[in-house]
Amino acid sequence: MSKSVFFVTCPKGVEYLLADELSTFGLDTVRNAPAGVWVEGSLEGGYRACLWSRLANRVILHIDEVDANSGDQLYDGVVHMDWQQHIPVHGSFRVTFLGQNEAIRNTQYGAQRVKDGIVDRFQANGGPRPSVDAKNPDVIVSARLNRGRLSLGIDLSGHSLHMRGYRTDQGLAPLKENLAAALLMRAGWPEIAAAGGDFVDPMCGSGTLVVEAAMMALDMAPGRKQERFGFEKWPGHQPELWLSLRQEAERRAHEGKQGRIPRMAGFDQDSRVIGTAWKNIQRAGLENVVHVEARAVDALELEGDWSDQGLVLTNPPYGERLSERRELGGLYQALGDAVKRCVPGWRLGVFTGAPEFGKSIGLRSYKQYRLFNGKLPAQLLLFEVNEVSAMTPRTPDIPGEVTPRIANEERAAM
Incomplete structure (x- = not known):
């Protein structure tokens, strides 16, 4: 399998623990960052992180990095990327944007320029314009600005992975x-x-x-009861690989109850x-x-x-x-x-x-x-x-x- 690069986010202070955990999924640490870890490995490793990570918030598949010293420079970098690999034809997407610099001072403006670049790329290719869906998109595009560089990726998790699905009711000041x-x-x-x-x-x-x-x-697996992940309508998704990982998680959950169960x-x-x-x-x-x-x-x-x-x-x-x-x-x-x-x-x-x-x-x-x-x-x-x-x-x-x-x-x- 070809190697991909992922940025996996986590609570502040948990980075080194997360790097150790991700290594058990076959993902090698590239470098630690504040509230996250850059790793590389196969798509299977990325899927395992979505399903099995107990520490991660989000798993971002890194696509590219572009210069972003101005709004126009950011747009120019985004519009020249091949977005049809990542957003389905007739599909929908949404952009999440983090960071700022002297030229891009708020996330709403940054997200708008990224969105414009993606849409214009589709139209330049003669294809239909993808729709923007803020609530239930097919694909979430992650944009993270650090100084003059913008990192772009696909949010494979689709939601914060700390939400396992069992805690719809919670007490005061709950621990994530x-x-x-x-x-x-x-x-x-x-x-x-x-x-x-x-x-x-x-x-x-x-x-x-x-x-x-x-x-x-x-x-x-902490993600075992999740009904949907962010990669399921992504054009690069491998359904058979994902199904095999879900079946493995069910088998392990069954086997986990066969031995001694702690009180x-x-x-x-x-x-x-x-x-x-x-x-x-x-x-x-x-x-x-x-x-x-x-x-x-x-x-x-x-x-x-x-x-x-x-x-x-x-x-x-x-x-x-x-x-x-x-x-x-x-x-x-x-x-x-x-x-x-x-x-x-x-x-x-x-x-x-x-x-x-x-x-x-x-x-x-x-x-x-x-x-x-x-x-x-x-x-x-x-x-x-x-x-x-x-x-x-x-x-x-x-x-x-x-x-x-x-x-x-x-x-x-x-």
Whole structure:
């Protein structure tokens, strides 16, 4: 198979994890970029990324790069490209545009010039004018401007791949699915699950972490339930290759349930979000695999036969209001007490926008990863739940709010 170049986007801070994941699909890293990775490989590798990537947002098939120091120069580069290879005759398309420079100062103008170039190329060839469909196009053309160069490609994914299809209902401030998957990977869940460990999220909200943990452990493709991808009406699409990959994903999902299935549970004190979590679990086809129920952190108990190794991973409230931040120290201390009581010997991961409260857990963090929850800076703190890591819980003083000095001292001491 001939090699193609792809730009695969992801949440900021996840680039190196994504590069490692893409290599398992046969895609070789060309270079990392902010919130994405450039890779090369076969179209099959691109299809696998659409179906199997737990971390990607979009998979862009790179077509060409043109000079774009002005609107006219951009147009001239676009109009000389062979767009009939990529947009079906009598088909529809839409342009997504990112970036700006001194001459092209807004994305609407940039997208319009790209659209004009594509349409004029079709008409210059004597063909029918393709239609522009903003809502449901056959093909999405991706245009990314960086300084004076415009990268053009076809969005093979067609939608952000973090949307797996199981989460139509969600709680407040939901964690995106691909960020949840990144946290699980950073916390070592694939290795823990393979070694016979179990999983718990004691503040599970709408259940994203526990669903993603189950899909990983059972080798379920995150794109398995998607009805449509962006390449299916692209003229270069290979339906037989795609069908074989879908069949492989179904076989692996079936085989994933044949061996030992880890125990996986989520808890939350809000019974309403637990109701939402159950709906998400059912849509993911995991109702006999994942258990969730309403229970406060300080009442955490694990009944039945649980492994002596496992992962507790959770995303506590960030305490955006001052009254909420005053309660965070007690919440984090309750979390520390609960894991020390219920799961000694396990690993604990806490993804937080208030890392200064990590001291309140009463365990010494051995690893910290800086990530973003949307645009909000956050950290994943990892702890081993054992006596060696134990320390006296300490809550930051909050006279009015946590000062940057206190926050930095806490973080540095961790």
